[in-house]
Amino acid sequence: MIPQFLKPTRSPIFFGLFLTLSILQTAFGADRPASPAQGYSALVREYQTAQAEFSKLYQAAKTDEEREKLRNEKAPDSKKFAARFWDLAQQNPKDPAALDALVWVTTSSYQSEEAGKALALLAKDHAASEKVANVCDIAPYISSMASGDFLRAVLEKNPKREAQAKACEGLYTYSLMAEPAQAEKFLALLSEKYSDLTSGRGTGTVGEFAKTEREHNKTFGIGQVAPEIEGEDIDGKKFKLSDYRGKVVVIDFWGDW
Amino acid sequence: MYPHERSLVKRMQDKPFALIGMNSDPRPKAKAALARENITWRSFWDGGSTQGPIAKSWKVNSWPTIYVLDAKGVIRYRNTRGEAMDHAVETLLKEIETH
Numbered sequence: 001m002i003p004q005f006l007k008p009t010r011s012p013i014f015f016g017l018f019l020t021l022s023i024l025q026t027a028f029g030a031d032r033p034a035s036p037a038q039g040y041s042a043l044v045r046e047y048q049t050a051q052a053e054f055s056k057l058y059q060a061a062k063t064d065e066e067r068e069k070l071r072n073e074k075a076p077d078s079k080k081f082a083a084r085f086w087d088l089a090q091q092n093p094k095d096p097a098a099l100d101a102l103v104w105v106t107t108s109s110y111q112s113e114e115a116g117k118a119l120a121l122l123a124k125d126h127a128a129s130e131k132v133a134n135v136c137d138i139a140p141y142i143s144s145m146a147s148g149d150f151l152r153a154v155l156e157k158n159p160k161r162e163a164q165a166k167a168c169e170g171l172y173t174y175s176l177m178a179e180p181a182q183a184e185k186f187l188a189l190l191s192e193k194y195s196d197l198t199s200g201r202g203t204g205t206v207g208e209f210a211k212t213e214r215e216h217n218k219t220f221g222i223g224q225v226a227p228e229i230e231g232e233d234i235d236g237k238k239f240k241l242s243d244y245r246g247k248v249v250v251i252d253f254w255g256d257w
Numbered sequence: 258m259y260p261h262e263r264s265l266v267k268r269m270q271d272k273p274f275a276l277i278g279m280n281s282d283p284r285p286k287a288k289a290a291l292a293r294e295n296i297t298w299r300s301f302w303d304g305g306s307t308q309g310p311i312a313k314s315w316k317v318n319s320w321p322t323i324y325v326l327d328a329k330g331v332i333r334y335r336n337t338r339g340e341a342m343d344h345a346v347e348t349l350l351k352e353i354e355t356h
Contacts, residue, residue, distance in 0.1 A: 143339045241277070250342065254278055
């Protein structure tokens with residue numbers, strides 16, 4: 001029921017005002033800010049669209065030059081998107097979409113600056129969420145002190161065995177990289193508590209992964225003297241690993257791709 | 258990989274340190290990479306593929322794989338990269354200085 005004072009015959013001025021405000025609200029309603037969830041979905045769609053476009057063009061490319069040009073000009077920059085997802089999470093910290101945004105940053109742009117920051121927030125506020133299980137797989141490769149803290153938080157706080165197992169596998173991997181004295185402990189925990197679950201690191205179970213690792217570690221584990229390598233360099237000259245005894249050595253298995 | 262490795266090698270040039278590559282490319286591709294990326298450190302050539310004898314004996318099944326050895330040839334870290342690699346190398350260099 002239209003209030004008395006708004007009825008056109010009773011009060012043209014108020015009715016005019018009411019009409020104007022209604023029109024204005026309708027016009028600007030379309031520009032009302034999207035909810036964080038809508039903002040998150042829109043960003044995901046934007047990224048996926050850019051990837052699909054790039055993929056189509058890339059597959060149609062006929063020369064290496066064309067392909068390189070496409071890579072430089074059209075490939076969506078996951079780091080730029082990471083910054084936008086990070087902003088969304090920062091602006092809406094209590095919204096569930098913030099968690100999704102943080103997960104996106106870590107799993108889709110693990111080399112971005114924001115990935116380490118996102119891990120720290122996930123450790124602090126979301127370690128018990130089922131959504132962080134997959135983040136455990138990538139966490140060791142996120143270059144940050146936050147990696148270890150995040151994985152430990154998930155192992156300690158997450159109620160799901162699957163998430164704990166992933167965190168434990170992540171901690172084993174992370175330990176080998178950064179805290180080698182801890183590696184054995186996590187390998188043992190994998191066998192003791194999570195053997196039956198599917199490994200995120202190989203093709204079998206966690207138990208099978210741990211067994212393979214133990215076997216490998218007999219020769220190549222932390223604390224083992226590296227076996228001698230005798231071979232030739234790229235120019236064909238012979239040399240040996242033991243030529244470098246007395247020096248700190250990094251052996252880097254690489255290929256050019 | 259290359260920029261970080263290049264800068265590490267440069268920083269360590271007067272220290273008891275060596276970065277040794279283990280390359281899995283066919284030789285011409287490997288040589289081209291050395292020139293193009295300004296790779297100043299030595300690499301073993303592992304027969305031209307990821308199934309080479311050295312990668313096989315070290316059970317390498319993902320690339321890159323990294324091992325960090327101390328001055329006594331003992332394996333101390335695995336798959337350490339970036340800043341963590343710098344930290345590992347510095348830690349092991351300190352061990353030489355204090356023994």
